[in-house]
Amino acid sequence: MELSTSVLLTIALAPLVGCLLAGFFGRFIGRAGAHTATILGVAIACGLSFYVLYQLTAGGAPVYNQNIYTWFEIGKYSAHVGFLIDRLTAMMMVVVTFVSLLVHIYTIGYMHEDPGYQRFFSYISLFTFSMLMLVMSNNFMQLFFGWEAVGLVSYLLIGFWFKRPTAIFANLKAFVVNRVGDFGFLLGIAGVLYFLGTLDYATAFASADSLVGKTLQITQNTHWDAATVICIFLFIGAMGKSAQVPLHVWLPDSMEGPTPISALIHAATMVTAGIFMVARMSPLFELSETALSFVMIIGATGALFTGLIGIVQNDIKRVVAYSTLSQLGYMTVALGVSAYAGAVFHLMTHAFFKALLFLGAGSVIIAMHHEQDMRYMGGLRKYMPITWITMWVGSLALCGVPFFAGFYSKDAIIEAVGESHRWGSHYAYFCVMAGAFVTALYTFRQMYMTFHGKERFTVVHDHGHGHHVDHIDDHGHHEQGIMHETPHETPWVVTLPLILLAIPSLLVGFFTVEPLLFREWFGSAIHVNEANNVLGELAKEFHGSAAMALHGFFQLPFLLVLTAFAIQTYIYLFNPAVADRIKTTFKPIYNMLNHKYWFDAVYYIVFARGGIALGRALWKGGDTAVIDGVLVDGSANLVDRIAGGVRRLQSGYLYHYAFAMILGLILLLGGYWLVGQ
C-alpha cells in the first residue's frame, strides 16, 4: 500500500492550522481554545506519523517521493515543494511530533500563569510545522525553507519574554550565529546546483558519483575537490543549526527561552536538524574523506570540551544545555566516521532522554518558583518523587548505563569511532571516551545538587505573596534561597509527559538497536561506502541487545561512569567542601571553563563591537566624508565658490566695465601687435 499525499499534507498542515488559530484568534478562542486547537493539530500529525512509519515498515509501502507544487521553473532549473518519505524521514516525523505533542501538553502546566499563553502555543505549533517541512522535504530549496523557518521560531521563542534584556540579546545572537551557518549552507546548495544541476535530492544523489574528479577553481592555481567543498559548506550549515564548535555559542544563551522550548527546540529536534541533514546527504559526504574528517574532528572537539563547561555551571538548565552541546558532538562524530545510522539512532534516543531532562528541570523550576540556581536547591526528592525518579532515568540514559536507551546509541558511537581509520580518528576516540567520563561528572553533580543532600533553601510562609509572581519578573527579583511555600510535585500535565518520555528513555534502545544500527533498517535513505562501513564491522560482533548491555558493564566507558559516580557521590553527598577546594586549586582551569573558553567574549568584541566600529568607520569615512563631503557637497561648494568669485566681476559699476573694456582693447591690440611682429 502506498503512502497517500493527503495524509502527508495533513501531517504537515495540521500543526500550521493550529498555529494560525491560536495566533490570530487566540483572543476569541481563549486559553483553553488555543491549547485544544494546537494540541489537536499536533496530535493528528503525531498519530498519522506513527501510521506512516507503520506503513513503511510493517505495511511494506514503497518510498514516497513526489512534488506537490512547482515553486519556480527556469529553463532546466526548477524548485518544487514536495515530500520524500522514507524510513529516515518517518522516524524523524515520529520523534518530532511525539516530543512536540508531549511538550504541548506540558506547556499547559508550565505556562499557565503567563499572559502570552496563546502566543506560546501558536509558536510551538509553527515550529512543529516548520520542522516537519524540513524533514519531509524532497529537495534542497524546501530544506532551506524549513531550516530557516525553525530558526525564525527559535528566534521568537528565545525572545518570548521580550522584556528581559538577556532574552532579546540571546535571540538576536542565536539568529545571527545561525545565519553564519546558513551562509555556508546556501553556498553548499549553490554548489550542488552548479555541479549536479538540480535541487532535487533523488536526482542529485543519483548523479553524485559524477562529482568524483571535479574541482572548483578557487584562485588562479588553486583547485579544490568539488565534493569536499560542497560537503564542508553544507556542514557549516549543520554547525550553525546543530551548535558545533565554533558556532556553538548561541545554544547556551538560548536557555533564556521558556523551558518547554528548550526541550523541544534546543534539545530534541531543531538542533538535531544538522545531524539529520548530513545523514540525508550521506551519498555526497561519502565522496569526501576530507570533509568527513573535518566533521569528525569538529564533532569530537565539541563532545569533550563543551561537556567540560557543564561541570562548572550552577544553572540547572545550563547544565542540560552544555550536555546537549556535548551530545550533539557525539552525533557529529558518528557522522564523521560514516556511522550515519548511529548518529540518527543517538539523535532519537537523545530526543527522548534530553527532552525528559529538560522537562524535568522545568518541573523543578516550577516547584522552586522559577529559581534555576542549583545552589539554592537540594533535597527535592522527597517533595517531587515523580520528577526525581524520571530524571534519574533520563540521567542514567544520558550517562550510557547499560540497558538504558542512551547506552546503546552512545556505546555504538564510541565503538564505531574505535573501528574507524579515518584521519584524526584517534583524537576523536580519545574525545568521545573522555567525554563519557565528563558526561557522568556533570550529570551526577546536577542530580545530587538538585534532589539530594541538604536543602539549601528556607521556607518562609507568608501568604498572598510569592505565588502570583509574574513569570516575567522572576529572575533575581526575589531573594534567592527563600521560598514562600514548601516545594511540591507539579500537576499531572507536567508529570505525565515526564513519565511518557521516561519509558522510551529506558526501553527504546533495547528494542530498536538491532534493526536500526545493524540490519540496515534505513535502507536506501543512508548510503555508506563498503570501505567505510564501521557499523557493518560492529554488526559482526553483535549478539543481541541483552548481550551487548551485559558486555557493556565490563567496558571502559561504563567504568569511567562508575568512577565519576563514586567521585561525585563522595563530594556532593558526603564532603561538599571538596568541590570548593578543587575550584581554588585549579583556579585557571576553572576560570577557563567558567568563561566558556572566552569564545563569547572574543566574538562579542571582534564581531559585534568590531562590526559596529567598522560600520561607523565606513559610514563616517566613506559615505559622509568622501562621497558626500568631497564629491557631492564638495563639487556643489566648488561651483558655489567659483560662481562667488566670478560674481565679483559683475559689480554693476559702469567704470568697472569701461575699465575692463579698455583693458581688453589693450590686450587685444597688444596681442595683435605681438603676433604681427
Added chain:
Amino acid sequence: MFNHLLSLLIWLPIVGAIPVLLAGSGRPNTARWIALVVAILTFVLSLYLLPMYNTADSAKQLVESHVWIASLGVHYSLAVDGISVALILLTTFVGILVIVGAWEVIQTNPHQYMAAMLVLEGLMIGVFCATDALLFYVFFEAMLIPMFILIGVWGGPRRVYATLKFFIYTFFGSIFMLVGLIYLYLKAGSFDLATLASLPLTMQEQTWLFFAFLIAFAVKVPMVPVHTWLPDAHVEAPTGGSVVLAAVMLKIGGYGFLRFSLPITPDASEAYAWVVIGLSLIAVVYIGYIALVQEDMKKLVAYSSVAHMGFVTLGIFIAFMLVRGAGNADAAKLGMQGAMVQMISHGFVSGAMFSCIGVLYDRLHTRQIKDYGGVINVMPWFGFFYVLFAMANSGMPGTSGFVGEFQVILASFQANPWIAFFAAFTLIISAAYTLYMVKRVLWGDITNPHVAEMKDINGREWLVLGAFAAGTLVLGIWPHPLVHLMDSSVTQLVTQLGNHKI
C-alpha cells in the same frame, strides 16, 4: 477601450489628478475619495493586463504607436512585455496603498498631495510602457517633478537640502543618457528602442554609450558610490513619498539597464560587467555595514534598499558572464529572473518597512531608534507586521525577500563561486542590521513614557500593512506565477545578450 489599455493606464491617474486638485483644500475628504477611486480604477484596469498579455509570446504586446514629433521621428509608442506587466502591477498596487496610507496623515493640502501621487503613478507607468527612447526619457525626467514636490512640500526639516540633492543627483545622471540618446538618434535616425537595439555599433561607441547609461541608471538604482542621495531623500520624504520612492522609483534604474544597456550596448556591457558586479557586491557588504550603525530608522531602511538593489544589478550583469563566458543560458535566465523577482519583492518589502516606520512616526514624531524600545508591549499587531517585514528584509524563505536573492546567489555561483560568496554575505549582515533594529525598537521593556501611550494600528493601517504582507507572503510561498509571467521576456532578453554587435 482595451485597444488603448496602456494609454488609459498612464493617463487615467494623471487626468484623474485634475478633479482631485479642483476639490481644493476646503474639501479634503472629497479629494481623498476621488484620489482613492482613481487609484483603485487604475489598479483594476491594470489587472486586465494579465488576461490580455500572452505569456507564451516573447514579442512586445498591446502595441500603440502614433507619430508625436514628426520632424524628429519621435513616436508616442507603447508596448509591454512580462517584465513591464509585473512592474506596472506593482506600481498600481502600491498606488492604492500610498493613498490609503496618507489618508489622515497628510493634513496640509491633502488634495495637492494626492494629486501629485496620482501624477507620479501615471508617469511611472509611462516609463514601464514606453518603447520610444525619447518618450521614455520624458517620462523618466517628468517623474522627478511630482517627487520633488512631495519631498519639498510635505517633507521633514531638511527637505530643501534633500530635494535639491535628489533632483540634481538624478538629473546629473540622466543628462548623460540624453547625450547618448541624441548620438544614437543621429546615427539611426530613430528613437525606437527596437531599432536602436539592432543598430550596429563599434566597441568604442558602445563603451561611451554604456557609461552614459550606467551613470543615469546607477544613480537611480542607486548603486554605490552614487547612492548618497537616497538616505537623505528618504529621511526627509513623507511616508508615502518614501514608499513610492523605494517600492517603484528605484526599480526604474534596474528596468533601464534591461531596456538600454543590455540591448543597445551588449558588448560593452559584457566588457564592463565586472564594474557593475563589483559595485553590486560592494553594495551588499559595504552598505550592509553602514546600515548596521544607523540611528535613524529610515536611513537604515534606505541603506538596506541600496544593499538589496545590489542583487538586482548583480543578477542582471552576471547574465553576461553566464551566457557569453560559461555558455549557460539557463543559469543566465536564473540570475535575470532573480533580479526581476528581487525588484518586485523589494517593492513590497521596502514599501512595507517604510509604512511601518510611518506608523511609528505618526505616533511619536521621531525616527530615532533610541527613542523607542518595547513597542511590542503596546502594539502587538504592529509587532506582528514589523517582525514579518523585518524577516522578509533579511531574506527569510517563505517571504518574497528570499526568492530573488536565492536565485541570484545560485546563478552567481555558476559564474564564479567568489561572487556567490560575497553575495551570500547578505544572509549574515542583513539579519544583523534588521534584527538589531527590531531589538531596539520592538523588544525590551518600555523606557520612554511616550511609548507607553502609543495605540496599536487602526483599521486603515492594518489594511495597508496587511496588503503588503499578503504580497510578501504570496510571492514568497508561490513565486511560480510571477516567474512564469516574465519567463518568455527574460528568455528573449538572454538570447539577445548572446548576439554580438561587433
